[in-house]
Amino acid sequence: MNKINSYSTGLVAGLAVFFGLIVGAVIMLISGFNPVTGYISLVQSALGSSLNIGExxxxxxxxxxxxxxxxxxxxxxxxxxxxxxxxxxxxxxxxxxxxxxxxxxxxxxxxxxxxxxxxxxxxxxxxxxxxxxxxxxxxxxxxxxxxxxxxxxxxxxxxxxxxxxxxxxxxxxxxxxxxxxxxxxxxxxxxxxxxxxxxxxxxxxxxxxxxxxxxxxxxxxxxxxxxxxxxxxxxxxxxxxxxxxxxxxxxxxxxxxxxxxxxxxxxxxxxxxxxxxxxxxxxxxxxxxxxxxxxxxxxxxxxxxxxxxxxxxxxxxxVPTELVSVVTAAIIFFIGANYLIRFILVKLDEDDEKSKNKKDKKKAAKLNKKEAK
Structure with a gap:
């Protein structure tokens, strides 16, 4: 439990946004739209002019x-x-x-x-x-x-x-x-x-x-x-x-x-x-x-x-504007499910530690063989 709660809220929030954007991209693909051009147009519409920045x-x-x-x-x-x-x-x-x-x-x-x-x-x-x-x-x-x-x-x-x-x-x-x-x-x-x-x-x-x-x-x-x-x-x-x-x-x-x-x-x-x-x-x-x-x-x-x-x-x-509401809702969902995100991060860390330990053991075995010879 302590390990799960150890991750920074900033990291979890960032991943929630990322997963929300991924959900939006998947829906765009299913609906026949290009998610890359969709998100580019979104950013340009929001930040492409001083008028939009003001808004x-x-x-x-x-x-x-x-x-x-x-x-x-x-x-x-x-x-x-x-x-x-x-x-x-x-x-x-x-x-x-x-x-x-x-x-x-x-x-x-x-x-x-x-x-x-x-x-x-x-x-x-x-x-x-x-x-x-x-x-x-x-x-x-x-x-x-x-x-x-x-x-x-x-x-x-x-x-x-x-x-x-x-x-x-x-x-x-x-x-x-x-x-x-x-x-x-x-x-x-x-x-x-x-x-x-x-x-x-x-x-x-x-x-x-x-x-x-x-x-x-x-x-x-x-x-x-x-x-x-x-x-x-x-x-x-x-x-x-x-x-x-x-x-x-x-x-x-x-x-x-x-x-x-x-x-x-x-x-x-x-x-x-x-x-x-x-x-x-x-x-x-x-x-x-x-x-x-x-x-x-x-x-x-x-x-x-x-x-x-x-x-x-x-x-x-x-791309319909309703998709933005879907992305927003997905971000909120992943924020609400922050425990799940933290759990996934823990599992990824544990997998990294296991793979690192295996590599260390292999290196140690090789060194022992060399010393035995």
């Missing part, structure tokens, strides 16, 4: 934040499936505030809107955390239920906004560039992409939460509760308080992701048929990062390349 960085923004939020909750031993709902609340709250206060100075308006979005997500993270701490309610069940409550409740809120804020019955008017996270300089250097200040917010937030989790007493207590609640309680740590704090911080980061979506990417609010996908994708990014905050950057980059590059594959090679 990759833009797509990374909410993934970094939701993945960091999921990782905080996971460190405390919780599985926050409510990230999508928390993103939706942050999106609505921040964008609604800007729409209702467009005459305010943008240097005050935008920071306040971002904070309001974060608070909205924090509230939605606090609720399941409090229910878990006070009543032992499963955060998995409560967050799933809250996703549906927030989705349909949010749609009702959007459709019930004052008419002067609406473009249609299901969509608000578009924010002006000055009342958003867009910055002409960032857009211009990336060929007119939607790359915005949200990316900077995401990176700063990631660094901040890394510092909190790794360098502060609060972070230590959250991790301690996640590793062993009984031992943490014996040491005088409050399991209930840390459960609530972990879920609240997780929701705060998801709310920030929602603010960057509303104020940086879409510049409006519109009714959703399902909870925002970035919440679920952020969970996948966190799983691929394997508990590493630095790994979140690399995992978010990979998922963004797949999502942005996948849009250009049908035009270049005819």
């Amino acid at each position: 990759v960085l833009r797509a990374m923004t909410p993934l970094i934040l939701t993945a960091a939020g999921f990782l905080v909750a996971q460190s405390a031993g919780f599985f926050n499936i409510g990230l999508s709902g928390q993103v939706w609340v942050g999106w609505i709250a921040s964008t609604w505030f800007v729409l209702a206060n467009q005459g305010m100075n943008p240097w005050i308006l935008i920071p306040v809107a971002v904070i309001i979005g974060a608070i909205g997500g924090a509230v939605m993270g606090f609720i399941p955390g409090w229910l878990r701490a006070q009543f032992g309610a499963s955060e998995v069940i409560t967050t799933i239920m809250l996703n549906y409550i927030v989705l349909y409740g949010g749609n009702a809120v959007v459709q019930g906004l004052p008419k002067h804020l609406m473009a249609t019955t299901d969509m608000t008017k578009t924010l002006s560039a000055t009342d958003s996270l867009r910055w002409d300089f960032l857009s211009n250097i990336t060929g007119g992409s939607r790359f915005n200040i949200g990316f900077i917010i995401a990176v700063v937030a990631l660094l901040g939460i890394w510092f909190v989790m790794k360098r502060t007493t609060l972070g230590f207590e959250i991790r301690a509760v996640g590793l062993n609640p009984d031992a943490a309680r014996y040491a005088g740590m409050s399991a209930k308080r840390n459960a609530i704090m972990a879920m609240t911080i997780s929701g705060t980061l998801a709310g920030l992701a929602g603010a960057t979506e509303g104020l940086g990417t879409y510049l409006n609010i519109f009714s959703q048929s399902a909870a925002p996908q970035v919440g679920y994708d952020g969970m996948a990014v966190a799983l691929l990062a394997s508990g590493s905050f630095l790994g979140i950057l690399f995992a978010a980059f990979l998922f963004s390349v797949l999502s942005v590059g996948g849009l250009g594959m049908p035009l270049a090679t005819g």
Whole structure:
């Protein structure tokens, strides 16, 4: 068991990505497509121009934040499936505030809107955390239920906004560039992409939460509760308080992701048929990062390349975009099956050791024969 767990998470994550790409290549071959040209077109579509690079960085923004939020909750031993709902609340709250206060100075308006979005997500993270701490309610069940409550409740809120804020019955008017996270300089250097200040917010937030989790007493207590609640309680740590704090911080980061979506990417609010996908994708990014905050950057980059590059594959090679979802799902599967990957690595090492021992024995036998002569 110790030998199986001795392999680095980076190696296992890398192999998970490799095996996921292999699965995608096999499906391409079965479907009559060339996997080499398919993957080349994917990379070119994602990184072949400054516009596409800007879109990759833009797509990374909410993934970094939701993945960091999921990782905080996971460190405390919780599985926050409510990230999508928390993103939706942050999106609505921040964008609604800007729409209702467009005459305010943008240097005050935008920071306040971002904070309001974060608070909205924090509230939605606090609720399941409090229910878990006070009543032992499963955060998995409560967050799933809250996703549906927030989705349909949010749609009702959007459709019930004052008419002067609406473009249609299901969509608000578009924010002006000055009342958003867009910055002409960032857009211009990336060929007119939607790359915005949200990316900077995401990176700063990631660094901040890394510092909190790794360098502060609060972070230590959250991790301690996640590793062993009984031992943490014996040491005088409050399991209930840390459960609530972990879920609240997780929701705060998801709310920030929602603010960057509303104020940086879409510049409006519109009714959703399902909870925002970035919440679920952020969970996948966190799983691929394997508990590493630095790994979140690399995992978010990979998922963004797949999502942005996948849009250009049908035009270049005819490969359907659904194949990218298959590759993503395969990567997640192999991450979930990391024990199997570690087991295979152990067996390969054991085979290498056996072959090396056989060679050493043969060499020793030859030397003994020479000495005997």
